[in-house]
Amino acid sequence: MRNLVAAMLLVLLIAGFALAEGTEPRAAGGPAPFALKGASGASAVNTGEKTAPPEVVDSGYVLGPGDLLGISVWKDEALTKDIVVLPDGIISFPLVGLIKAAGKTLAELKAELEEKISHYVPEPVLNVEVRQVNSMIIYVIGRVNSPGRFVINTNVDTLQALAMAGGLNPFAKRDKIRVFRTENGRTSMFPFHYGDVADGRRLEENIPLKRGDVIVVP
CATH class of the missing domain: 3.10.560.10 (Outer membrane lipoprotein wza domain like)
Structure with a gap:
């Protein structure tokens, strides 16, 4: 309202x-x-x-619906995905499931994904980038x-x-x-x-x- x-x-x-x-x-x-x-x-x-x-987006960029993300865990092709942030701000990633991305900075999303993935992959080397700002x-x-x-x-x-x-x-x-x-x-x-x-x-x-x-x- x-x-x-x-x-x-x-x-x-x-x-x-x-x-x-x-x-x-x-x-x-x-x-x-x-x-x-x-x-x-x-x-x-x-x-x-x-x-x-x-452009190259820095870690302080605030994500929004429509942004195309590239998420990858080193040496694990099953955990390498290009993902679009949905209109409701949600993304879905293996092992993690649904997670809110919109409104978070790139660094915040990476930290949250690392924490969740670490329950399944010891010391994951995670890369999260914005491939396209939409x-x-x-x-x-x-x-x-x-x-x-x-x-x-x-x-x-x-x-x-x-x-x-x-x-x-x-x-x-x-x-x-x-x-x-x-x-x-x-x-x-x-x-x-x-x-x-x-x-x-x-x-x-x-x-x-x-x-x-x-x-x-x-």
């Missing part, structure tokens, strides 16, 4: 932000503005996910050339995400871009002045993105 209320507040906040900025006509043949459904009746013009290049999803909406939902790496910042969305369209208000982030039931808003950041100023605004961030380009 708490998460539902937070999500509703985020939608209302973004809708109010978009409406407060007003609308502009589009040029003939130009890309149509994007709006959240409920804000102006429009729906996403691009719902296909775009994926950032592969749970780092963010949204770029508004006046960009290819708005939608994006699967990103853990090191993607706001400027890079806007580039993944095809860049700003001619009617974008470059210096009124906002990043909305919901954590622990609270929504924060971060300003992003595109022109300044692109010119090497206000670089502190070019924040690394987190899972669930929404970039709004009015």
Whole structure:
């Protein structure tokens, strides 16, 4: 219930932000503005996910549903598996059975697996890695050339995400871009002045993105 209320507040906040900025006509043949459904009746013009290049994930990465894991015990092929974290956050591994992975860091999951496997394999040499990050999803909406939902790496910042969305369209208000982030039931808003950041100023605004961030380009 708490998460539902937070999500509703985020939608209302973004809708109010978009409406407060007003609308502009589009040029003939130009890309149509994007709006959240409920804000102006429009729906996403691009719902296909775009994926950032592969990366090496460190042990502090927090796992999420959809992440592809590679788990192996040295010299034991039966305990070498590629496993996807299920939508409920669970994985299944031989000898261990079902175990919660989502919400844990890579290091925490490895430690838990080692402890459980050690009951069957003396001093197991265990390797746990993220083969593919699939749970780092963010949204770029508004006046960009290819708005939608994006699967990103853990090191993607706001400027890079806007580039993944095809860049700003001619009617974008470059210096009124906002990043909305919901954590622990609270929504924060971060300003992003595109022109300044692109010119090497206000670089502190070019924040690394987190899972669930929404970039709004009015």
